Amino acid sequence: MKQLKYILISLLFCTFSYSFISEQPTTQAFSAQTLERGAYGDDVIELQARLQYIGFYKSDIDGKFGYSTYWALRNFQEKYGLPIDGLLGQDTKKKLVGVSDYDKKFVHDQINKGNSFTYYGGIDLDKQVKNKKEESTNMQLPPQYSEKDLKLIANAVYGESRGEPYEGQVAVAAVILNRVEHPEFPNTVSEVIFQPLAFTAVADGQIWLEPNERAKEAVLDALNGWDPTENAIYYFNPKTATSKWIWSRPQIKTIGQHIFCS
Amino acid sequence: MKKTIWVIVSSVAVVFLVYHFSVQSQNNRLENALAVQYSNQLTSASEKLTKLTESVDQTMLFTDKEALEQPLDDVWRISSDIRTSISALPINNETSAIWMNYLNRLGNGAAQVKDGKVPIEEWQKNMAGARENLQELSNQWAFTNKDGGSKDYIVKAFVQNKLDQNGEKSWKSLGNSVKAYTESDFPMTASEADQQKKKDLQHIKDADITSAEAKEKFFKLFPEFKDAKIHITESSQDAPYPFYHIQFHEGIRIGYADLTKKGGHLLSFLMERPFEKTTITVQQMKDKSAEYMKNFGFTDTEMVEYRENSIAWHLSFARKAQDNDALIYADGIQLKIAKDNGELLGLNAMEYIQKEKIDKQKIVPIDKAELFSSNFSVEEERLAYVENKQLQQRLAYQLIAVNESIGTYKIYIDTENHEILHAEKLP
Structure with a gap:
């Protein structure tokens, strides 16, 4: 009887311990990776949320490890006597998890819904959710380009060249960027794309089609410097081109169905 | 007789159908053209608002008059550009007037500082709060126009705000205005001079x-x-x-x-x-x-x-x-x-x-305290070569300057004459 009593007490203790542990914040959520500036993903979302919870991070929680996150992390490390290197290593993770809380479901729900929100500790979470913000892509771009640039060029690339090889899609994006830099074309992405008679996809409305991930990836490569056209500012499909003038342009190379010209 | 009536009715029906499809096709083309024009204005205004916010932020960076000249000039120019974009949009007059008033004040303020009529300290003091409002306005603009790229949205907006008010139902007049807009604002120019922008x-x-x-x-x-x-x-x-x-x-x-x-x-x-x-x-x-x-x-x-x-x-x-x-x-x-x-x-x-030809250049120390506002701290410093306006490679101090609320900037300052060669906000 006494033995049974001990077993029951042990069982109760185990159950209580388990429930206590499972109710704790998700302390083991960080992966084993060391994070630094330039990283992107769920670990960065958790890092930003935890830093914001204790007041170090004030920008958007977007999973992109930029300078705002970097300085916030360094300030945290300084305050807690950790090596100030802006890296999220094991010691910093352990300390951060110990002094902050992280409601993964809340944070990810807001991001998935596209809400504008904050995650400060001590404030009712419901009061920290605002209206929807502008839709954001999950891509990190070179500083001179905006997400609007990426979206708009991806629309144009998809409308103009979705049937082309990947190289051909990067090439169309590169032509748009080359035009932005060129003195005889407008100076912004939107003005270049919507310049009348410049792109067929604009004239026939195909620019409004939703681009796929492949087109976005192609644009990302072009924004990062790839230019398979070798500096072209025009291209045309010789099977469908009606302008005689375009044949007078100095040709550079052919990719898929398009001839690229300077 | 019956046969004749049948032939006439059929002919009329065929003519009507052909006319109907022709008009529909023409309307569709006009809708596309219209949507293109307004989408351009919407996105352009949105992009420029972001740039305006960045330029206002840059006017907070420096105390040096020369260094401030370019950002102040940008604020004046971009605010004027946005006014032009907004005036061409199918938004109601009241909203439009409020925006115009706001941007006018901002642009004039920058011009007055640049001309020395208003002390820079006063501008920076006012802008500390105004920059946040501008950021908020920029976000609101982006949110309000989140459907700005959709043809249906643009066409509907135009019809509700302009066409209904004028009682004008024909797409023909719209077509004329779109055509005039197209020809006057965006003449297609052929690039005859091929510029070798990148490496030779x-x-x-x-x-x-x-x-x-x-x-x-x-x-x-x-x-x-x-x-x-x-x-x-x-x-x-x-x-x-x-x-x-x-x-x-x-x-x-x-x-x-x-x-x-x-x-x-x-x-x-x-x-x-x-x-x-x-x-x-x-x-x-x-x-x-x-x-x-x-x-x-x-x-x-x-x-x-x-x-x-x-x-x-x-x-x-x-x-x-x-x-x-x-x-x-x-x-x-x-x-x-x-x-x-x-x-x-x-x-x-x-x-x-094709590697750049790098010339020897003097390195004259800079006084960062004099150059930057006191609320900015310089966190990193190293040397880098960047182009000046004359496209010459110049040795520059590459500084990372930080302000908790305004953000992180990478700034290049010529090591010899201390000209600000380039400043960009880092994400």
């Missing part, structure tokens, strides 16, 4: 290589594609510099590499394949990138930044000057490395082949 690769002095040698060089650079199907074409006769375009295909991998005809230098390489969901560590990625750069012979470079994305990392390298370790951004190389296994997906060395 036509001046490479190396000897020409043959197509067979280009193929050999490709296999040497990328031995993993020794069994790939290869298709080589030479650049067109009119190309500014001659090169070989090598397209390859091996199993799931498909891509291209361009080599210069003179010397067989690798211009760029890019490959596409399906990806696994696994991710290697950042350290593994860095080790891989160092290995690639060494193998390609780009040993005088330094990695300056990398960005993780869903399937790959994009990395940027810059050449380092031998005497002072200054970064020469114009001699850059970009890599694309797969996240699943660290495979090289892309390499762009177009800018690296």
Whole structure:
């Protein structure tokens, strides 16, 4: 009887311990990776949320490890006597998890819904959710380009060249960027794309089609410097081109169905 | 008689149908044209608002009058541009007037500071609060116009705000105004002067290589594609510099590499394949990138930044000057490395082949306290070469300046004459 009593007490203790542990914040959520500036993903979302919870991070929680996150992390490390290197290593993770809380479901729900929100500790979470913000892509771009640039060029690339090889899609994006830099074309992405008679996809409305991930990836490569056209500012499909003038342009190379010209 | 009536009715029906479809098709074309014009204005205003916010932020950076000149000028110019965009949009008059008033005040304020009529301290004091309002307005604008790219939205907005008010139902008048807009604002100009914006690769002095040698060089650079199907074409006769375009295909991998005809230098390489969901560590990625750069012979470079994305990392390298370790951004190389296994997906060395000519330049120390507002701290400093307005490579102090609420800026200051060469906000 006494033995049974001990077993029951042990069982109760185990159950209580388990429930206590499972109710704790998700302390083991960080992966084993060391994070630094330039990283992107769920670990960065958790890092930003935890830093914001204790007041170090004030920008958007977007999973992109930029300078705002970097300085916030360094300030945290300084305050807690950790090596100030802006890296999220094991010691910093352990300390951060110990002094902050992280409601993964809340944070990810807001991001998935596209809400504008904050995650400060001590404030009712419901009061920290605002209206929807502008839709954001999950891509990190070179500083001179905006997400609007990426979206708009991806629309144009998809409308103009979705049937082309990947190289051909990067090439169309590169032509748009080359035009932005060129003195005889407008100076912004939107003005270049919507310049009348410049792109067929604009004239026939195909620019409004939703681009796929492949087109976005192609644009990302072009924004990062790839230019398979070798500096072209025009291209045309010789099977469908009606302008005689375009044949007078100095040709550079052919990719898929398009001839690229300077 | 009955037959005649039937023929007449049928003919009328056919004519009506043809007319109907013709008008519908014309309307559709006009809708597209209209949507293009307004989408352009909407996105343009949105982009300019972001730029305006950045320019206002830049006026908070400095106390030096000369350094402030450009950002103040930008505030004045961009606010004026946005007013033009907004005035052409189908938004109601009241909203439009409020926006105009706001932007007018902002632009005039900047002009007055620039002309010395208002002290810079006063402007910076006022802007401390105004910049937040502007950011909020910019966000609201983006949110209000989140459907701005949709044709239906634009056409509907136009119809509700302009057409109904005027009682005008015909698309014909719209067509005329769109046409006039198109012709006056965006005349299509042919680019007769081909500007060599990037590197002047036509001046490479190396000897020409043959197509067979280009193929050999490709296999040497990328031995993993020794069994790939290869298709080589030479650049067109009119190309500014001659090169070989090598397209390859091996199993799931498909891509291209361009080599210069003179010397067989690798211009760029890019490959596409399906990806696994696994991710290697950042350290593994860095080790891989160092290995690639060494193998390609780009040993005088330094990695300056990398960005993780869903399937790959994009990395940027810059050449380092031998005497002072200054970064020469114009001699850059970009890599694309797969996240699943660290495979090289892309390499762009177009800018690296023709190296910049770097001249000796004096380094005069700068007084950062005098240059920056007291609420900015300079956290990092090193030397780098960047272009000035005359497109000359100038040695510059590369400073990372931070303000908790305004953000992080990378600023280049000429080491000799202390001219601000470039300032950009970092994400």
